[in-house]
Amino acid sequence: xxxxxxxxxxxxxxxxxxxxxxxxxxxxxxxxxxxxxxxxxxxxxxxxxxxxxxxxxxxxxxxxxxxxxxxxxxxxxxxxxxxxxxxxxxxxxxxxxxxxxxxxxxxxxxxxxxxxxxxxxxxxxxxxxxxxxxxxxxxxxxxxxxxxxxxxxxxxxxxxxxxxxxxxxxxxxxxxxxxxxxxxxxxxxxxxxxxxxxxxxxxxxxxxxxxxxxxxxxxxxxxxxxxxxxxxxxxxxxxxxxxxxxxxxxxxxxxxxxxxxxxxxxxxxxxxxxxxxxxxxxxxxxxxxxxxxxxxxxxxxxxxxxxxxxxxxxxxxxxxxxxxxxxxxxxxxxxxxxxxxxxxxxxxxxxxxxxxxxxxxxxxxxxxxxxxxxxxxxxxxxxxxxxxxxxxxxxxxxxxxxxxxxxxxxxxxxxxxxxxxxx
Ligand SMILES: Cc1cc2nc3c(=O)[nH]c(=O)nc-3n(C[C@H](O)[C@H](O)[C@H](O)COP(=O)(O)OP(=O)(O)OC[C@H]3O[C@@H](n4cnc5c(N)ncnc54)[C@H](O)[C@@H]3O)c2cc1C
Numbered sequence: 001x002x003x004x005x006x007x008x009x010x011x012x013x014x015x016x017x018x019x020x021x022x023x024x025x026x027x028x029x030x031x032x033x034x035x036x037x038x039x040x041x042x043x044x045x046x047x048x049x050x051x052x053x054x055x056x057x058x059x060x061x062x063x064x065x066x067x068x069x070x071x072x073x074x075x076x077x078x079x080x081x082x083x084x085x086x087x088x089x090x091x092x093x094x095x096x097x098x099x100x101x102x103x104x105x106x107x108x109x110x111x112x113x114x115x116x117x118x119x120x121x122x123x124x125x126x127x128x129x130x131x132x133x134x135x136x137x138x139x140x141x142x143x144x145x146x147x148x149x150x151x152x153x154x155x156x157x158x159x160x161x162x163x164x165x166x167x168x169x170x171x172x173x174x175x176x177x178x179x180x181x182x183x184x185x186x187x188x189x190x191x192x193x194x195x196x197x198x199x200x201x202x203x204x205x206x207x208x209x210x211x212x213x214x215x216x217x218x219x220x221x222x223x224x225x226x227x228x229x230x231x232x233x234x235x236x237x238x239x240x241x242x243x244x245x246x247x248x249x250x251x252x253x254x255x256x257x258x259x260x261x262x263x264x265x266x267x268x269x270x271x272x273x274x275x276x277x278x279x280x281x282x283x284x285x286x287x288x289x290x291x292x293x294x295x296x297x298x299x300x301x302x303x304x305x306x307x308x309x310x311x312x313x314x315x316x317x318x319x320x321x322x323x324x325x326x327x328x329x330x331x332x333x334x335x336x337x338x339x340x341x342x343x344x345x346x347x348x349x350x351x352x353x354x355x356x357x358x359x360x361x362x363x364x365x366x367x368x369x370x371x372x373x374x375x376x377x378x379x380x381x382x383x384x385x386x387x388x389x390x391x392x393x394x395x396x397x398x399x400x401x402x403x404x405x406x407x408x409x410x411x412x413x414x415x416x417x418x419x420x421x422x423x
Contacts, residue, residue, distance in 0.1 A: 024048045024049055024050035024147070024174060024175075024176045025047045025048045025049070025176060025177050025178070025338070025344060026038075026039075026042055026047055026048075026049045026050070026176060026177065026178050026179075026180060026334065026344065027049075027050045027051075027052065027154075027164075027166045027174055027176040027178075027179045027180070028049065028050070028051045028052070028179075028180045028182055029052055029053075029154040029166075029179065029180070029181050029182060029183045029188075029189050030051075030052075030053055030181065030182035030183040030184060030306075030308070031051050031052070031053035031055070031057065031060070031148060031150060031182075032053075032182060032184060032306070032307075033129065033132055033133060033136065033306070033320060033323070034182040034305050034306025034307065034308075034320075034323040034324075034326070034327060035051055035053070035180070035182030035183075035305075035306070036051065036133070036136040036137065036140060037079075037083070037136060037323075037324065037327045038180055038182060038305060038327045038330065038331060039051045039140060039146055039148075040083055040085070040136055040139045040140055040143065040146065041083050041327060041328075041331040041417070041423060042331050042334060042335065043140070043143040043145050043146035044083055044084065044139075044143060044423070045331070045335045045338075045423050046145070046338075047145065047334070047335070047338065047344075048145050048147075049145065049146050049147065050147045050149060050166075050174055050176070051140075051146065051147070051148050051149065051150075052149045052150065052152050052153065052154050052166070052168065053148075053149075053150040053151065053152070053153075054150070054151050054152065054153040054169075055150065055151060056150065056151050057137060057148060057150050060133060060137075061130070061133060061134060061137060062130075063130060064283075065130065065133075066129045066130060066133070066285075067208045067209070067210075067282065067283060067284075067285035068128075068129045068208055068242075068285070068287070069126050069127060069128050069129065069208075069234060069236060069242040070126070070127055070128075070129055070132065070317070070320045071096065071124055071125075071126055071221070071234060071317030071318075071321075072093070072124050072125045072126070072127050072320070072321065072324075073123075073124045073318070073321045073407060073408050073409035073410075074121060074122065074123060074124050074125075074408040074409060074410055075321070075325070075408060075409025075410050075414065075418045076124070076320075076321050076324040076325075076409055076418070077093075077124070077125060078417065078418055078419065078420040079324050079325075079327070079328050079415075079417045079418050080135075081420065082328075082416075082417040082420065082421065082422055082423060083139075083417065083423070084139070085135050085136065085139060088134075088135035088138060088139070089127060089131055089132065089135050092127060092128065092131045092237055093125035093126070093127045093131075093237075094125060094126045094127075094219065094235045094236050094237050095122035095124075095125055095219050096114070096122050096123045096124045096125060096126060096219055096220075096221050096234075096235065097113070097114050097115075097122055097123070097218065097219035097220065098111065098112060098113045098114065098123075098218075098219065098220045098221070099111070099112040099123060099220075099221045099222075099223070099407070100112075100220060100221070100222045100223070101223045101225070102222070102223070102224050102225070103225050103375070103383065103386060103387050112403075112404050112407070114404075116397070116401065116404070117401065117404060117405075121408075122219070123404065123407060123408055124407070124408060126221070126234045126235055126236055126242060128236070128242075149168070149172075152168050152169065152170055152172065153168065153169040153170075154166055154167070154168060154169075154179075154183070154188070154189060155167050155168060155169040156192060157179050157189060157192065157193075157301075157302065159179075159299070159300040159301040159302065161300075163175055163176065163177060163301070163345070164176050164177070164178070164179055164300075164301040164302075164345065166179060176301075176345075177301070177343060177344045177345040178301055178302075178303065178334065178344050178345035178349075179301060179302050179303075180302075180303050180304075180305050180330065181193075181302060181303070181304045181305065181308045182305045182306050182308055183308050184306075184307045184308060185290065185292050185307045185308070185311045187294075187304065187307075187308035189302065189304075189308065190294055190304055190308055190309075193299040193302055194299075195294050195295060195296050195299060195304070196294075196295045197292050197293060197294045197295060198291075198292070198293045198295070199290060199291060199292040199293070199311075200290065200291055201288060201289070201290045202249075202289040202290060202291070202313060202372065203248065203249045203250075204228070204229050204246050204247065204248065204249055204252075204289045204372075204376075205246070205247055205248075205249050205252035205253075205286050205287065205288055205289065206244055206245070206246055206286070206287040206288075206289050206314055207243070207244075207245040207246075207247055207252060207255060207256060207284060207285070207286055208242070208243065208244055208245075208284070208285040208286075208287065209242075209243050209245075209267075209280055209282050209283070209284045209285065210236065210240055210241070210242055210243070210280070210281050210282035211240065211241055211243060211267065211278050211279060211280050211281060212238075212239055212240050212278075212279050212281045213239050213240070213241060213275035213276055213277065213278045213279070214239070214275065214276030214277040214278075215239070215274070215275045215276040216239055217233075217235040217239070217241055217275060218235075219235050220235060221233065221234050221235055222274075223315075224270065224272075225375035225376075226270065227376065227378050228246060228247050228248045228251070228376065229246025229247065229248075229315075229372065229375070229376050230244070230246050230315050230372075230375065231243070231244075231245050231246065231270050232244040232245075232314075232317070233271070233275075234317075240281065241275070243267065244314055244317075245267075245270070246289070246314075246315070246372075249288070252286060253286075256284050256286055260280070263280060263284070264278070264279065264280050267280060287314075289313055289314065290311050291311060291312060291313060291365055291368075291369055292307075292310060292311040293309075293310050293361065293362060293365050294308070294309045294310065296354065297309045297353065297354040297357060297358055298350035298351065298353060298354045300347075301345040301350075302350075303330055303350055303353055305323060305326045305327060305330060306320075306322075306323035306326060306327075307319065307323065309326065309357075309361065310322060310361040310362075310365060312361075312364055312365045312368045312369075313368040313369060313371075313372045314368075315368050315371050315372050315375075316364070316367070316368050316371065316407070318364050318368065318407075321409055322360060322361050322364055324418075325357065325360060325409065325414070325415065325418055326357050326361075328414075328415035328416070328417040328418045329353060329356045329357050329415045330353050330357075331415075331417070331423055332415045332416055332417065332423060333349050333352055333353055333356075334349065335423050337349050356413065356415075360412065374386050
């Protein structure tokens, strides 16, 4: 199915600071998926919100901005639903009915089937990031209390016991109760707050592209573990799939530079024949892969959300899902505090946010890092152990159901939005 055209007019892109009250309750640095989701959630609940990003919003909405698709867990879909965004996304979201995880050339594999959980609920959805971004920006436009200040950049934040002053690079200033840093993995605000982070680069690049195929995918997501890393085939609308091909960092540039026919041949060699004839149809994108875990998610009147707080390997397609749970938790704490007439930037709110969110993100960082190391290992005993592990999980229905619920984001101490309740 074709995507809707990006026909937004962007009157708010040009809005200047002087057009909004000089006092926002919440200022968000970063208008990526995390920052905009937090902005729409909080502004939708009545908060006065300012969002600042150095990039031009019109450029962020073009198809050339981000080639990624995201595996959106079912719990994340509930968050989009609760904020009123899902109707704008649903038509371009492909339900994931099954997940097949296979080790390179091994006959044993792990198979998740949504039908094993009873009912029609899919395990999640595959959605193009630009579809998510467009839905967020359209919603933002309809909220008069959400002010997008872009292009502009947060230069510094000065927090005091009574409030916080956000200084913009162009000399503008903005007073707020709380600042959320959704400014990505290099987070200037995290650095400025002297929050240290554990981080490393994987010697891998994520090559992302789209393919068209002769046979329908049937809503099946496939992950092949190859020696260089996972090769994921993710079902998109129509007879298309998104490829996330993890490749050795030294080899990736050569693959990315291959002429079309040779690139297609490399893809087919990794694909297997289950979808029939396969043809690359989109541009090729390259994302260096990294792990990052901030030591703290909060400082005085500052909360880190999304990639600013944690970056994980895309092996399980969970990075944005963790960010969505951050947003759901922080929005709930802020909105509840405000309903009580209390300061949303109070330390108690921030401490609760950190306690609530950090364990989930640390666990997923450890699991994804471990899986990547385990499956990128060609030593025979390690291969045997992991194949037996996959087969064992496959044969233990209770363990498998637990892992399926975990992948769906439908267990654990979930915020109201992630349980399908309104904010
Ligand atoms: C190959 C790949 C595949 C992935 N697949 C999945 C998947 O299937 N499922 C999933 O859940 N996750 C996936 N992820 C992870 C997911 O894409 C990221 O976690 C997510 O996009 C992070 O969004 P963000 O808004 O937190 O950060 P970003 O997108 O980095 O946004 C940060 C924003 O902050 C702005 N900014 C920077 N400095 C400043 C400043 N000083 N002031 C104001 N603004 C500033 C930037 O301009 C930018 O717009 C994948 C990641 C990769 C690399």
